[in-house]
Amino acid sequence: MANEDWSCDANDAVQLTIVQPGEKKPTTIATFHPQFTYPIFGDEERIFGYKGLIIRLRFAAHDLRSHVHISYDEKFKAVGDTAATDLNKTLRDWISESAFISLPEYEKAVQNDENAKDFVPPGKRVHTYTTNGRNYEIWAGSLVEPDVRALLERAQIFVPLFIEAGTPLATDDPEWTLERWTVYFVYEVVTPPTPTASKYSIVGYATTYRWWFYHNREGKTHPTVGNGPFPYPEQIKFSELPSRLRIAQFLILPHHHRSGHGTQLYTTIHKVCVEDPTIIELTVEDPNEAFDELRDAADYHILRPEFLKRDLNINPNPYPANTGKKRPRLMPTAALIPTKTLHEIRSKYKIAPTQFAHILEAFLLSRIPLKHRAAGNANMARLLIKKHNAEDENDRRYYWWRMLVKQRLYKRSRDVLIQLELNERIQKLDETLANVEEGYEKLLERFGNREERIGKMAEEEVDPKKASMAEGTANGAAGRDRTKRKYTVIEDDEDEGEGPAEAAKKAKV
Numbered sequence: 001m002a003n004e005d006w007s008c009d010a011n012d013a014v015q016l017t018i019v020q021p022g023e024k025k026p027t028t029i030a031t032f033h034p035q036f037t038y039p040i041f042g043d044e045e046r047i048f049g050y051k052g053l054i055i056r057l058r059f060a061a062h063d064l065r066s067h068v069h070i071s072y073d074e075k076f077k078a079v080g081d082t083a084a085t086d087l088n089k090t091l092r093d094w095i096s097e098s099a100f101i102s103l104p105e106y107e108k109a110v111q112n113d114e115n116a117k118d119f120v121p122p123g124k125r126v127h128t129y130t131t132n133g134r135n136y137e138i139w140a141g142s143l144v145e146p147d148v149r150a151l152l153e154r155a156q157i158f159v160p161l162f163i164e165a166g167t168p169l170a171t172d173d174p175e176w177t178l179e180r181w182t183v184y185f186v187y188e189v190v191t192p193p194t195p196t197a198s199k200y201s202i203v204g205y206a207t208t209y210r211w212w213f214y215h216n217r218e219g220k221t222h223p224t225v226g227n228g229p230f231p232y233p234e235q236i237k238f239s240e241l242p243s244r245l246r247i248a249q250f251l252i253l254p255h256h257h258r259s260g261h262g263t264q265l266y267t268t269i270h271k272v273c274v275e276d277p278t279i280i281e282l283t284v285e286d287p288n289e290a291f292d293e294l295r296d297a298a299d300y301h302i303l304r305p306e307f308l309k310r311d312l313n314i315n316p317n318p319y320p321a322n323t324g325k326k327r328p329r330l331m332p333t334a335a336l337i338p339t340k341t342l343h344e345i346r347s348k349y350k351i352a353p354t355q356f357a358h359i360l361e362a363f364l365l366s367r368i369p370l371k372h373r374a375a376g377n378a379n380m381a382r383l384l385i386k387k388h389n390a391e392d393e394n395d396r397r398y399y400w401w402r403m404l405v406k407q408r409l410y411k412r413s414r415d416v417l418i419q420l421e422l423n424e425r426i427q428k429l430d431e432t433l434a435n436v437e438e439g440y441e442k443l444l445e446r447f448g449n450r451e452e453r454i455g456k457m458a459e460e461e462v463d464p465k466k467a468s469m470a471e472g473t474a475n476g477a478a479g480r481d482r483t484k485r486k487y488t489v490i491e492d493d494e495d496e497g498e499g500p501a502e503a504a505k506k507a508k509v
């Protein structure tokens with residue numbers, strides 16, 4: 001029989017189920033398939049040797065107590081070296097031994113869990129919110145805490161299954177390094193299904209770690225080498241050194257997608273950063289497209305009120321009146337935008353430089369009326385002739401907006417660009433600008449739609465508290481026409497000069 005007949009799609013075969021105690025035995029809250037299985041079953045994401053294979057991974061909704069159950073109609077009888085994949089062996093590398101008990105034993109343990117009623121997520125509660133009349137809590141705890149580690153160990157199987165190039169954290173590292181990590185758990189607070197069941201039901205989680213922030217000690221005295229004993233007598237606490245906070249893994253379970261939980265979780269982590277004087281900046285380790293979109297929308301929501309308060313806009317007349325027709329060679333950046341104020345805002349909100357530039361550029365674009373932008377069919381040929389001498393001040397603003405973005409893009413990729421012929425360099429920069437601009441237009445459209453929806457809900461005299469909480473849900477209806485940030489030659493990565501080399505999404509403790 002051909003090999004294909006005995007091979008099946010691993011993403012279809014694996015089914016994840018969230019369970020909770022029921023009247024007599026556990027019931028299913030949700031079942032979903034993984035997005036990826038290549039870390040477990042290889043690049044082809046196929047499993048050989050079974051017909052009708054189902055690998056069911058069960059998780060208790062509150063503490064993620066796990067269970068592996070494998071069933072199939074037929075198994076391939078080994079011929080020489082060709083044998084069916086040893087599923088028990090393969091899965092044991094990823095899931096703890098305790099998950100390999102019999103199904104009745106597992107169901108009994110979930111159904112009769114005496115501790116479930118008193119379960120509270122580990123760490124401390126840092127945020128609560130309501131969406132669509134349902135209540136949620138976000139809890140955060142250090143990886144040093146054993147109960148945080150225990151829960152994370154059970155949750156980590158979701159990393160290879162849902163985060164591309166994600167690897168589970170090593171939780172057995174020394175305490176001083178575990179101290180750098182904080183884990184955030186999102187839970188729904190439900191009416192317990194039975195008198196002994198938990199009121200907590202998992203929604204998602206994120207891990208963050210502190211990364212040393214090198215201070216540019218400009219103008220300050222240089223540190224000197226001391227002759228004191230080493231290690232230092234007073235203990236250095238890594239959780240208190242000036243740091244960047246980096247989001248490593250971020251996951252909302254599929255049955256809770258597009259309800260605003262990711263936004264709530266990100267915004268909570270951001271708020272914690274802003275309130276912590278030892279954290280200088282919030283960064284993200286190798287974000288994917290969906291996370292980029294989430295972060296852009298959330299950061300835009302955070303920064304827009306501040307930008308509006310400061311009435312930020314591009315100065316359409318950056319040159320002094322006596323400049324005449326001759327244009328100075330240098331970009332008049334400081335005359336176009338208030339660079340000092342922007343630096344203050346960025347430091348206050350602790351947004352990484354490139355991310356801040358994205359949000360600022362999108363905002364400045366939004367201040368130019370649509371008909372003066374490419375997206376509103378502005379007369380580009382005319383603009384490219386008239387440049388900063390265009391009669392209409394919004395045309396001049398748009399000209400300068402394009403120049404500001406090009407300036408940033410050029411600075412970031414100077415090394416690549418200077419190797420190209422001038423014409424090619426200009427063309428690549430123009431193409432990249434067009435892609436970046438397209439991304440901003442989409443962000444603005446999504447943001448506008450969302451604000452409109454929220455406005456409508458308020459008009460319909462929905463309870464105002466509910467309307468604001470429902471923001472996340474309202475998000476769900478926005479346009480689905482998405483593109484990844486596209487760069488022609490220019491890679492636009494995080495601004496983390498001395499971050500660890502993370503080619504893959506590899507979390508290092």
Ligand SMILES: CC(=O)SCCNC(=O)CCNC(=O)[C@H](O)C(C)(C)COP(=O)(O)OP(=O)(O)OC[C@H]1O[C@@H](n2cnc3c(N)ncnc32)[C@H](O)[C@@H]1OP(=O)(O)O
Binds near residue numbers: 290293
């Ligand atoms: C640092 C990292 O770990 S990167 C990896 C991120 N994690 C993953 O990809 C794991 C699997 N996916 C997930 O966990 C979730 O889909 C997340 C975290 C990406 C998004 O969580 P959600 O709770 O669904 O996001 P939320 O409802 O707050 O959406 C907010 C905005 O994010 C963007 N967004 C969310 N999901 C997607 C998606 N799949 N594709 C594109 N944009 C998305 C949208 O702009 C959305 O607003 P909209 O709904 O108004 O269009």
